Amino acid sequence: MYNISRLEDILEDARGMLSDHQGRLRRNPTSHFYKSLVASSKARVEEYTTLLIQEKERRGKEIVELRLIGPKANFGSLPANLFSLVTEYFEEMLVQAGRFIRYGHHNKGATGQTRKQMNIQLSQISSGSTRLFFTIDSHPDMYGNSLTEDCLYKTFDVLQIQKTDDISDRISQYGKGGVKNMNKLLRGLINADLEAEINWFAPNDKQVYWEGNKEKLFQLQTTLESMAQAEPEEKPFYGTIITESIKGPGKFEVKLWPAGTISGTVPKAVMGQLLSLHVGETCKGVVYEFINENRLTGDVRRSYQLKSIEAAEIPPGTAFNQLSLFN
Numbered sequence: 389m390y391n392i393s394r395l396e397d398i399l400e401d402a403r404g405m406l407s408d409h410q411g412r413l414r415r416n417p418t419s420h421f422y423k424s425l426v427a428s429s430k431a432r433v434e435e436y437t438t439l440l441i442q443e444k445e446r447r448g449k450e451i452v453e454l455r456l457i458g459p460k461a462n463f464g465s466l467p468a469n470l471f472s473l474v475t476e477y478f479e480e481m482l483v484q485a486g487r488f489i490r491y492g493h494h495n496k497g498a499t500g501q502t503r504k505q506m507n508i509q510l511s512q513i514s515s516g517s518t519r520l521f522f523t524i525d526s527h528p529d530m531y532g533n534s535l536t537e538d539c540l541y542k543t544f545d546v547l548q549i550q551k552t553d554d555i556s557d558r559i560s561q562y563g564k565g566g567v568k569n570m571n572k573l574l575r576g577l578i579n580a581d582l583e584a585e586i587n588w589f590a591p592n593d594k595q596v597y598w599e600g601n602k603e604k605l606f607q608l609q610t611t612l613e614s615m616a617q618a619e620p621e622e623k624p625f626y627g628t629i630i631t632e633s634i635k636g637p638g639k640f641e642v643k644l645w646p647a648g649t650i651s652g653t654v655p656k657a658v659m660g661q662l663l664s665l666h667v668g669e670t671c672k673g674v675v676y677e678f679i680n681e682n683r684l685t686g687d688v689r690r691s692y693q694l695k696s697i698e699a700a701e702i703p704p705g706t707a708f709n710q711l712s713l714f715n
Contacts, residue, residue, distance in 0.1 A: 393592035440532035458582040461518040477573035488563025492655035556689035574609040620676040652692030673697035
Protein backbone atom coordinates (compact mmCIF):
# COMPACT_ATOMS: atom_id res chain seq x y z
CA MET A 389 0.00 0.00 0.00
CA TYR A 390 1.30 3.43 -0.97
CA ASN A 391 1.35 6.38 1.40
CA ILE A 392 -1.33 8.81 0.17
CA SER A 393 0.57 11.91 1.24
CA ARG A 394 3.70 10.73 -0.61
CA LEU A 395 1.69 9.94 -3.74
CA GLU A 396 0.16 13.43 -3.69
CA ASP A 397 3.61 15.03 -3.48
CA ILE A 398 4.98 12.89 -6.32
CA LEU A 399 1.95 13.67 -8.47
CA GLU A 400 2.25 17.42 -7.85
CA ASP A 401 5.92 17.29 -8.90
CA ALA A 402 5.06 15.23 -11.98
CA ARG A 403 2.38 17.69 -13.05
CA GLY A 404 4.80 20.58 -12.62
CA MET A 405 7.39 18.79 -14.74
CA LEU A 406 4.77 18.06 -17.44
CA SER A 407 3.78 21.73 -17.54
CA ASP A 408 7.44 22.77 -17.94
CA HIS A 409 8.00 20.30 -20.78
CA GLN A 410 4.80 21.41 -22.53
CA GLY A 411 5.98 25.01 -22.37
CA ARG A 412 9.33 24.10 -23.95
CA LEU A 413 7.54 22.10 -26.65
CA ARG A 414 5.35 25.09 -27.54
CA ARG A 415 8.52 27.15 -28.04
CA ASN A 416 10.12 24.31 -30.05
CA PRO A 417 7.16 22.58 -31.76
CA THR A 418 9.29 20.42 -34.06
CA SER A 419 11.61 19.08 -31.35
CA HIS A 420 11.39 15.28 -31.06
CA PHE A 421 13.26 15.50 -27.78
CA TYR A 422 10.61 17.68 -26.12
CA LYS A 423 7.82 15.61 -27.69
CA SER A 424 9.34 12.56 -26.02
CA LEU A 425 9.64 14.34 -22.67
CA VAL A 426 5.99 15.44 -22.82
CA ALA A 427 4.84 11.92 -23.66
CA SER A 428 6.82 10.32 -20.83
CA SER A 429 5.69 13.01 -18.36
CA LYS A 430 2.04 12.45 -19.31
CA ALA A 431 2.46 8.72 -18.75
CA ARG A 432 3.99 9.36 -15.31
CA VAL A 433 1.12 11.71 -14.32
CA GLU A 434 -1.46 9.14 -15.46
CA GLU A 435 0.31 6.35 -13.56
CA TYR A 436 0.45 8.19 -10.24
CA THR A 437 -3.06 9.60 -10.65
CA THR A 438 -4.37 6.05 -11.02
CA LEU A 439 -2.43 4.90 -7.95
CA LEU A 440 -3.73 7.82 -5.89
CA ILE A 441 -7.34 7.16 -6.91
CA GLN A 442 -6.95 3.48 -6.03
CA GLU A 443 -5.56 4.26 -2.57
CA LYS A 444 -8.32 6.76 -1.79
CA GLU A 445 -11.01 4.39 -3.06
CA ARG A 446 -9.54 1.67 -0.84
CA ARG A 447 -9.88 4.04 2.13
CA GLY A 448 -13.54 4.52 1.18
CA LYS A 449 -14.78 6.77 3.98
CA GLU A 450 -13.56 9.46 6.31
CA ILE A 451 -14.53 9.11 9.98
CA VAL A 452 -15.02 12.28 12.01
CA GLU A 453 -15.63 12.33 15.76
CA LEU A 454 -17.63 15.16 17.32
CA ARG A 455 -17.38 15.07 21.10
CA LEU A 456 -19.80 17.16 23.17
CA ILE A 457 -18.87 18.09 26.73
CA GLY A 458 -21.15 19.57 29.37
CA PRO A 459 -24.00 18.91 31.81
CA LYS A 460 -26.44 18.09 28.98
CA ALA A 461 -24.08 15.61 27.32
CA ASN A 462 -23.29 13.12 30.07
CA PHE A 463 -23.34 9.32 29.82
CA GLY A 464 -23.97 9.19 26.09
CA SER A 465 -27.31 10.99 26.29
CA LEU A 466 -28.43 14.28 24.81
CA PRO A 467 -31.83 16.06 24.73
CA ALA A 468 -33.60 15.22 21.47
CA ASN A 469 -33.92 18.83 20.32
CA LEU A 470 -30.24 19.50 21.00
CA PHE A 471 -29.20 16.29 19.23
CA SER A 472 -31.23 17.34 16.19
CA LEU A 473 -29.71 20.84 16.18
CA VAL A 474 -26.11 19.66 16.42
CA THR A 475 -26.38 16.95 13.76
CA GLU A 476 -28.37 19.15 11.37
CA TYR A 477 -25.99 22.12 11.47
CA PHE A 478 -22.90 19.90 11.43
CA GLU A 479 -24.07 18.11 8.29
CA GLU A 480 -25.33 21.28 6.58
CA MET A 481 -22.06 23.07 7.34
CA LEU A 482 -20.08 20.36 5.51
CA VAL A 483 -22.55 20.02 2.63
CA GLN A 484 -22.71 23.76 1.92
CA ALA A 485 -18.92 24.08 2.13
CA GLY A 486 -18.55 21.03 -0.10
CA ARG A 487 -20.95 22.47 -2.68
CA PHE A 488 -18.95 25.71 -2.78
CA ILE A 489 -15.62 23.88 -3.13
CA ARG A 490 -16.96 21.49 -5.79
CA TYR A 491 -19.21 23.70 -7.90
CA GLY A 492 -18.29 27.29 -7.00
CA HIS A 493 -20.47 30.20 -6.08
CA HIS A 494 -22.82 30.18 -9.06
CA ASN A 495 -24.17 26.61 -8.85
CA LYS A 496 -26.32 26.88 -5.75
CA GLY A 497 -28.70 24.22 -7.11
CA ALA A 498 -26.08 21.50 -6.59
CA THR A 499 -26.69 21.17 -2.84
CA GLY A 500 -28.69 17.95 -3.23
CA GLN A 501 -26.06 16.41 -5.48
CA THR A 502 -23.32 17.32 -3.01
CA ARG A 503 -25.30 15.87 -0.10
CA LYS A 504 -25.73 12.60 -2.00
CA GLN A 505 -22.07 12.48 -2.99
CA MET A 506 -20.75 13.10 0.53
CA ASN A 507 -23.36 10.80 2.13
CA ILE A 508 -22.79 12.01 5.70
CA GLN A 509 -24.03 9.38 8.15
CA LEU A 510 -24.17 9.29 11.93
CA SER A 511 -22.66 5.85 12.46
CA GLN A 512 -22.17 5.59 16.22
CA ILE A 513 -22.80 7.30 19.56
CA SER A 514 -20.45 6.50 22.44
CA SER A 515 -20.96 7.14 26.14
CA GLY A 516 -19.02 9.30 28.57
CA SER A 517 -19.17 12.82 27.30
CA THR A 518 -21.35 12.28 24.24
CA ARG A 519 -19.24 11.25 21.24
CA LEU A 520 -20.86 11.29 17.80
CA PHE A 521 -19.09 9.48 14.96
CA PHE A 522 -19.86 10.52 11.38
CA THR A 523 -18.82 8.71 8.20
CA ILE A 524 -18.42 10.64 4.95
CA ASP A 525 -17.79 9.04 1.56
CA SER A 526 -14.38 9.86 0.05
CA HIS A 527 -15.16 9.68 -3.70
CA PRO A 528 -11.84 10.74 -5.31
CA ASP A 529 -12.33 12.47 -8.66
CA MET A 530 -10.48 11.83 -11.92
CA TYR A 531 -7.50 13.82 -10.61
CA GLY A 532 -7.28 11.91 -7.32
CA ASN A 533 -8.75 14.71 -5.21
CA SER A 534 -11.40 13.91 -2.60
CA LEU A 535 -14.10 16.54 -2.06
CA THR A 536 -14.67 15.25 1.48
CA GLU A 537 -10.97 15.51 2.32
CA ASP A 538 -10.71 19.06 0.95
CA CYS A 539 -13.90 20.07 2.77
CA LEU A 540 -12.68 18.73 6.12
CA TYR A 541 -9.31 20.47 5.79
CA LYS A 542 -11.07 23.76 5.04
CA THR A 543 -13.42 23.22 7.99
CA PHE A 544 -10.50 22.86 10.38
CA ASP A 545 -8.82 25.89 8.75
CA VAL A 546 -11.79 28.05 9.78
CA LEU A 547 -12.24 26.46 13.21
CA GLN A 548 -8.56 26.90 14.05
CA ILE A 549 -8.34 30.60 13.22
CA GLN A 550 -6.00 32.28 15.69
CA LYS A 551 -5.85 35.82 14.34
CA THR A 552 -8.52 37.97 12.76
CA ASP A 553 -6.04 38.61 9.93
CA ASP A 554 -6.64 35.05 8.71
CA ILE A 555 -10.43 35.04 8.75
CA SER A 556 -11.20 36.78 5.42
CA ASP A 557 -9.04 34.47 3.30
CA ARG A 558 -10.29 31.34 5.02
CA ILE A 559 -14.00 32.07 4.91
CA SER A 560 -13.75 33.14 1.26
CA GLN A 561 -12.56 29.59 0.51
CA TYR A 562 -15.27 27.99 2.67
CA GLY A 563 -18.31 29.69 1.18
CA LYS A 564 -21.10 31.75 2.68
CA GLY A 565 -23.39 28.76 3.28
CA GLY A 566 -20.72 26.81 5.14
CA VAL A 567 -19.85 29.79 7.33
CA LYS A 568 -23.53 30.49 8.04
CA ASN A 569 -24.14 26.95 9.30
CA MET A 570 -20.88 26.86 11.27
CA ASN A 571 -22.04 30.03 13.00
CA LYS A 572 -25.39 28.40 13.80
CA LEU A 573 -23.64 25.32 15.19
CA LEU A 574 -21.37 27.41 17.42
CA ARG A 575 -24.28 29.51 18.65
CA GLY A 576 -26.26 26.36 19.44
CA LEU A 577 -23.36 24.92 21.46
CA ILE A 578 -22.93 28.18 23.39
CA ASN A 579 -26.65 28.43 24.17
CA ALA A 580 -26.68 24.81 25.40
CA ASP A 581 -23.65 25.44 27.64
CA LEU A 582 -21.64 22.80 25.75
CA GLU A 583 -18.02 22.57 24.70
CA ALA A 584 -16.92 20.51 21.71
CA GLU A 585 -13.98 18.64 20.21
CA ILE A 586 -13.64 17.45 16.63
CA ASN A 587 -11.16 14.75 15.69
CA TRP A 588 -10.20 13.28 12.29
CA PHE A 589 -7.39 10.97 11.21
CA ALA A 590 -6.62 12.29 7.72
CA PRO A 591 -5.42 10.15 4.78
CA ASN A 592 -1.85 11.33 5.41
CA ASP A 593 -2.04 9.42 8.74
CA LYS A 594 -1.97 12.65 10.75
CA GLN A 595 -4.51 13.53 13.41
CA VAL A 596 -6.42 16.77 12.79
CA TYR A 597 -7.95 18.03 16.02
CA TRP A 598 -9.90 21.03 17.25
CA GLU A 599 -10.80 21.82 20.84
CA GLY A 600 -13.69 24.22 21.30
CA ASN A 601 -13.80 25.29 24.93
CA LYS A 602 -16.26 28.00 25.95
CA GLU A 603 -13.81 30.83 25.37
CA LYS A 604 -12.85 29.60 21.89
CA LEU A 605 -16.46 28.99 20.91
CA PHE A 606 -17.42 32.52 21.92
CA GLN A 607 -14.41 34.12 20.19
CA LEU A 608 -14.93 32.23 16.93
CA GLN A 609 -18.68 32.79 16.89
CA THR A 610 -18.17 36.52 17.51
CA THR A 611 -15.60 36.68 14.72
CA LEU A 612 -17.84 34.88 12.21
CA GLU A 613 -20.76 37.09 13.22
CA SER A 614 -18.64 40.18 12.52
CA MET A 615 -17.88 39.23 8.93
CA ALA A 616 -19.91 40.77 6.13
CA GLN A 617 -19.74 39.49 2.57
CA ALA A 618 -21.52 41.23 -0.27
CA GLU A 619 -22.88 39.30 -3.25
CA PRO A 620 -19.79 38.61 -5.41
CA GLU A 621 -19.29 40.42 -8.69
CA GLU A 622 -18.27 38.73 -11.94
CA LYS A 623 -15.15 40.21 -13.54
CA PRO A 624 -13.73 39.21 -16.94
CA PHE A 625 -9.98 39.12 -17.53
CA TYR A 626 -7.30 38.55 -20.16
CA GLY A 627 -3.77 37.46 -19.37
CA THR A 628 -1.14 34.74 -19.26
CA ILE A 629 -1.24 31.72 -16.97
CA ILE A 630 1.52 31.77 -14.34
CA THR A 631 0.41 29.00 -11.99
CA GLU A 632 -2.10 26.16 -12.04
CA SER A 633 -2.26 23.77 -9.09
CA ILE A 634 -4.64 20.88 -8.72
CA LYS A 635 -3.62 19.93 -5.19
CA GLY A 636 -6.21 20.53 -2.47
CA PRO A 637 -8.87 23.07 -3.43
CA GLY A 638 -6.97 24.08 -6.57
CA LYS A 639 -5.31 27.40 -7.31
CA PHE A 640 -4.66 29.60 -10.29
CA GLU A 641 -2.58 32.68 -10.97
CA VAL A 642 -2.76 34.83 -14.10
CA LYS A 643 -0.56 37.73 -15.17
CA LEU A 644 -3.03 40.34 -16.34
CA TRP A 645 -2.50 42.30 -19.52
CA PRO A 646 -0.73 44.74 -19.43
CA ALA A 647 0.19 44.67 -15.72
CA GLY A 648 -0.69 43.11 -12.39
CA THR A 649 -1.71 39.61 -11.38
CA ILE A 650 -4.84 37.90 -10.16
CA SER A 651 -4.96 34.65 -8.20
CA GLY A 652 -7.50 32.56 -6.35
CA THR A 653 -9.16 29.20 -5.94
CA VAL A 654 -10.58 26.84 -8.54
CA PRO A 655 -13.81 24.84 -8.01
CA LYS A 656 -13.51 21.17 -8.90
CA ALA A 657 -16.07 21.62 -11.69
CA VAL A 658 -13.84 24.22 -13.41
CA MET A 659 -10.56 22.32 -12.98
CA GLY A 660 -10.82 20.64 -16.37
CA GLN A 661 -10.96 24.03 -18.11
CA LEU A 662 -7.82 25.20 -16.30
CA LEU A 663 -5.86 22.01 -16.95
CA SER A 664 -6.65 22.15 -20.68
CA LEU A 665 -4.34 25.19 -20.72
CA HIS A 666 -0.65 25.40 -19.90
CA VAL A 667 1.61 27.74 -17.98
CA GLY A 668 2.66 30.57 -20.30
CA GLU A 669 -0.49 30.35 -22.46
CA THR A 670 -2.62 33.45 -23.08
CA CYS A 671 -6.20 33.14 -21.91
CA LYS A 672 -9.44 34.87 -21.06
CA GLY A 673 -11.85 34.08 -18.27
CA VAL A 674 -14.24 35.26 -15.60
CA VAL A 675 -13.69 35.35 -11.84
CA TYR A 676 -15.96 36.00 -8.91
CA GLU A 677 -14.65 38.81 -6.74
CA PHE A 678 -15.56 38.37 -3.06
CA ILE A 679 -15.28 41.38 -0.76
CA ASN A 680 -15.13 40.46 2.93
CA GLU A 681 -15.35 43.10 5.61
CA ASN A 682 -14.52 42.53 9.26
CA ARG A 683 -16.89 44.88 11.05
CA LEU A 684 -14.87 44.63 14.26
CA THR A 685 -11.61 45.87 12.73
CA GLY A 686 -12.78 47.60 9.55
CA ASP A 687 -10.44 45.37 7.51
CA VAL A 688 -11.60 44.76 3.91
CA ARG A 689 -10.15 41.93 1.84
CA ARG A 690 -10.76 40.86 -1.76
CA SER A 691 -10.47 37.28 -2.96
CA TYR A 692 -11.21 35.52 -6.23
CA GLN A 693 -12.74 32.26 -7.42
CA LEU A 694 -12.42 31.12 -11.02
CA LYS A 695 -15.74 30.79 -12.87
CA SER A 696 -14.45 30.01 -16.36
CA ILE A 697 -11.25 30.11 -18.42
CA GLU A 698 -10.19 29.34 -21.99
CA ALA A 699 -7.36 29.95 -24.43
CA ALA A 700 -7.56 33.31 -26.20
CA GLU A 701 -5.57 36.00 -27.90
CA ILE A 702 -5.50 39.32 -26.07
CA PRO A 703 -7.53 41.86 -28.08
CA PRO A 704 -6.64 45.54 -28.53
CA GLY A 705 -8.03 47.89 -25.88
CA THR A 706 -7.81 45.31 -23.08
CA ALA A 707 -5.24 47.26 -21.08
CA PHE A 708 -7.42 50.16 -20.01
CA ASN A 709 -10.46 47.98 -19.26
CA GLN A 710 -8.54 45.61 -16.98
CA LEU A 711 -6.73 48.35 -15.14
CA SER A 712 -10.10 49.85 -14.26
CA LEU A 713 -11.61 46.49 -13.23
CA PHE A 714 -8.90 45.27 -10.86
CA ASN A 715 -7.72 48.53 -9.29
